[in-house]
Amino acid sequence: MREGARKIRVSCVVNGTAMSFDAYPMARLLDVLREELKLTGTKEGCGEGECGACSIEMDGALVNSCLVPALQAEGAKMRTIEGLAIGDSLHVVQQAFITHGGAQCGICTPGMILAAVNLLARHPQPDDAQIRDGLSGNLCRCTGYRKIFESVVAAVRPTERRA
Amino acid sequence: MRAFLPAYEMETPQDLAAALDRLASRPGVWKPFAGGTDLMVLLEAGKLPHKKFLNIWNLGELRGIAVSSELVTLGALTTYAEVQRHEILTREFPLLCRAAAETGSVATQNRGTLGGNVANASPAADSPPALIVYDAEIEIVSASGARWVPYPLFHTGYKKMSLQAGELIRRIRLARSHAGWKQYFRKVGTRRAQAISKICFAGVARVEAGRIADVRIALGSVAPTVLRAVRAEELLRGQRPGDAALQAAQDALGAEIAPIDDMRSTARYRRHVARNLLGEFLEVLAG
Numbered sequence: 001m002r003e004g005a006r007k008i009r010v011s012c013v014v015n016g017t018a019m020s021f022d023a024y025p026m027a028r029l030l031d032v033l034r035e036e037l038k039l040t041g042t043k044e045g046c047g048e049g050e051c052g053a054c055s056i057e058m059d060g061a062l063v064n065s066c067l068v069p070a071l072q073a074e075g076a077k078m079r080t081i082e083g084l085a086i087g088d089s090l091h092v093v094q095q096a097f098i099t100h101g102g103a104q105c106g107i108c109t110p111g112m113i114l115a116a117v118n119l120l121a122r123h124p125q126p127d128d129a130q131i132r133d134g135l136s137g138n139l140c141r142c143t144g145y146r147k148i149f150e151s152v153v154a155a156v157r158p159t160e161r162r163a
Numbered sequence: 164m165r166a167f168l169p170a171y172e173m174e175t176p177q178d179l180a181a182a183l184d185r186l187a188s189r190p191g192v193w194k195p196f197a198g199g200t201d202l203m204v205l206l207e208a209g210k211l212p213h214k215k216f217l218n219i220w221n222l223g224e225l226r227g228i229a230v231s232s233e234l235v236t237l238g239a240l241t242t243y244a245e246v247q248r249h250e251i252l253t254r255e256f257p258l259l260c261r262a263a264a265e266t267g268s269v270a271t272q273n274r275g276t277l278g279g280n281v282a283n284a285s286p287a288a289d290s291p292p293a294l295i296v297y298d299a300e301i302e303i304v305s306a307s308g309a310r311w312v313p314y315p316l317f318h319t320g321y322k323k324m325s326l327q328a329g330e331l332i333r334r335i336r337l338a339r340s341h342a343g344w345k346q347y348f349r350k351v352g353t354r355r356a357q358a359i360s361k362i363c364f365a366g367v368a369r370v371e372a373g374r375i376a377d378v379r380i381a382l383g384s385v386a387p388t389v390l391r392a393v394r395a396e397e398l399l400r401g402q403r404p405g406d407a408a409l410q411a412a413q414d415a416l417g418a419e420i421a422p423i424d425d426m427r428s429t430a431r432y433r434r435h436v437a438r439n440l441l442g443e444f445l446e447v448l449a450g
Contacts, residue, residue, distance in 0.1 A: 004214075005172040025173035026166075026206060026216070048204045049271060050357065061244070061273040067203040068274070069196070071173050072220055115269065136356030137268020 012073045014039065015083030025071035030054045032070050033080060041081035041110050045139065052138030055111035055118075056080045062118040062137075081110035084117065093117050093155045102151030104142035112138045116152045125156060166206045173216040179224035179304070182217055183331065187306035190328035195219045197240055198274030200267065201283045225278065225333060228252070236336040239278025243267070243290075246277070255339055258293040258348040258365045265289060265350045268357050278332040281314075284322045284388075287427075289350055291318070291389040292365035294335065295381035302334040309333070321387035344369050347444045351436055353427070360384045361428035364440040368399075368448050375399050375408075375448060380441070385420040385433055394419045395441065404448040412445075413438045 011020040014037060021036040030047075033039045033056070045053030047066050054065040057079040084091035093116045096102065103109040112135065119126055119134030126134065131152050140148060153160060173196065176182035186193050194213035196202055197220055205211040219225060225240040228249055235251060243263035246252055253260050266289045267275060280290045281301065291314075299314040303326060314335070318324050326332070347366045352358030363383035369376045378399050380392040394415040402408035422433035 004169050006169075024168040024171070026171040027168055028203070028207070047207045049200055049267070052268060052270060055270055062270045063274055064200075064268075064270045066207070067199050069173060069199060069203065069218075071175065071218055072199070074175075118269070133356070134269060137270050 008071060010070055010074050012075060013077045015079055021070075023070040025069060027070040028066050029056075029058075029068040029070055029073055030065040032073070033065060039080050039082050043107050043110055045107065045111075050139070051108070051111075052115060053108050053111040055114045055138065057114060057118055060121070062115060079114075081113060084113065091117065093120070093152065096151040096155035097148070100151040100154050101147040102143065104140075108138060108140040108142075112140065112148055116155070119152075120156065126152075128153070131156075166209050166211060170214055171206070171211070171216065172214065173218055175218040175221065179222055179331075179333075182219055182222060183304060183306040183329075185217055186331060187329045193217050195282070195331055197276045197279045198242065200271050200275040201279060219331075233339055234336050235339060236334050237277055238334055239281075239332045240276045241278075241335075243272035243275050243277075244269075247272070251339075255341060256293070256297060256337060258296065258346050258367070259290060259337075261348040262289040262293045262350070262363075262365070265352075265356075271357075277335055281317070281335070282324075282326065282332055284318060284324050286321065286386060286388050287360050287363070287384040288389065289360060289363050289383060292363055292381035292383050293348065294337075295389060295391050296365045296367045296379040297337045297341065298379065300336050301332055302336070303330050304333045305330045311336075315381075315391050318388040323388075341367060345448050347447045349440055349443065351440075359427060362422075362433050362436050362440070364437070364444065366441075366444040368444075370404070370448055373403055375402055375404060380416075380444070382420065382437060382440075384427075385422045385437055387421070390420060392416050392419055399445075404445040409442055409445050413441055416441055 005024050007022045008025055009022055021032055023032050033042050043053040045051035049064045049067045055062055056065045058076050093113050115135055115138050123130050176185055193215045196216040196218050226238040229236045230251055243266050246263040247260050280288050295315045300311045301314050302311050344367045350363045351361050360383055366380045368378040378396050380396055383389045395412040398412045398415050420437055422430040424430050
């Protein structure tokens, strides 16, 4: 018998659209999204689940797509950074990152925004500690985090004035 | 070096029986794969020794948290996120919830499982000290049957455990017998979130009339396995949680741990902090 894997056909829903792709079963979902489905908004940082740059939502849960094998995407509903805006209308968190300088080089930004959006799904009105906790799995080397934190605060409490 | 993907097979068994048959068919060849938070890291580093994986992530028989009047029984695929969300665990087993909240990030907590944490057998894992002080039992299943094992006896050496080829961890159960016990957990890492422990301490004790009637203590990252500090416990039983008891217990603890220098910390630091954490635990017992 031949040893080794063949590519498998995986069917899933990404950003509300049914899709299928062929991949080796242990291909990283991150690579499938970027290279098979052409959704290059999801970024690779560390490739070992430490940095959160490749964060997406899978069946409503935030996951590191570098740690999910393609086979486990079968039947899953996924949301990536490409699925947040409606037409030209940005998600409130995306707009807040622009307005408040939450993005600099941009590599961590899609994952950071997915983490924030997922936090809001779990806690629609998070306090400061919950925001910090919700973003704690996402590393940024540009902003020093403060402007990212303030962007999320602005998205959830638009009228709040902070020093 | 990244892995050569065509070399890695993965199958999804229909149910637990099919999974166990597959594991038994070529013992040691097929490796169970759950949330992937450990195995995918090895894959990416080109260090994944197994080539055939059984995707057990969707097996209903390994999921869910069941509560009876005496027990809480957790499926091996219970994630850290599910542990933290469970009302009875939060109330009666806070150390397990703290460990779950301090393991990795939100994304890791959504995919990492208790069974995986146990089977990965890292001495730096954070849920095992809590499972040990709660005197957990784990159910091991195979194509030929099932057995319950006291968890404190499960890890037998560095990355060694009483799990044979063809066996799978199915459930973990905790006795609901800690009402009124004082409980303490502290993980010390490089940063608050997303760090692997330099040292991790879990302790529970029943204090009656100012004396420690019963106590269980376990530590991570201070020995080849997660360690139950039985000698320190012995010295504390019957004592008042004060300076005299602390000094003796700290010396006993120092003799039973065997920390090392590694990339995360030093043996000296770990020894020092282990003593301090024991002190903080006794302060909780005295308070």
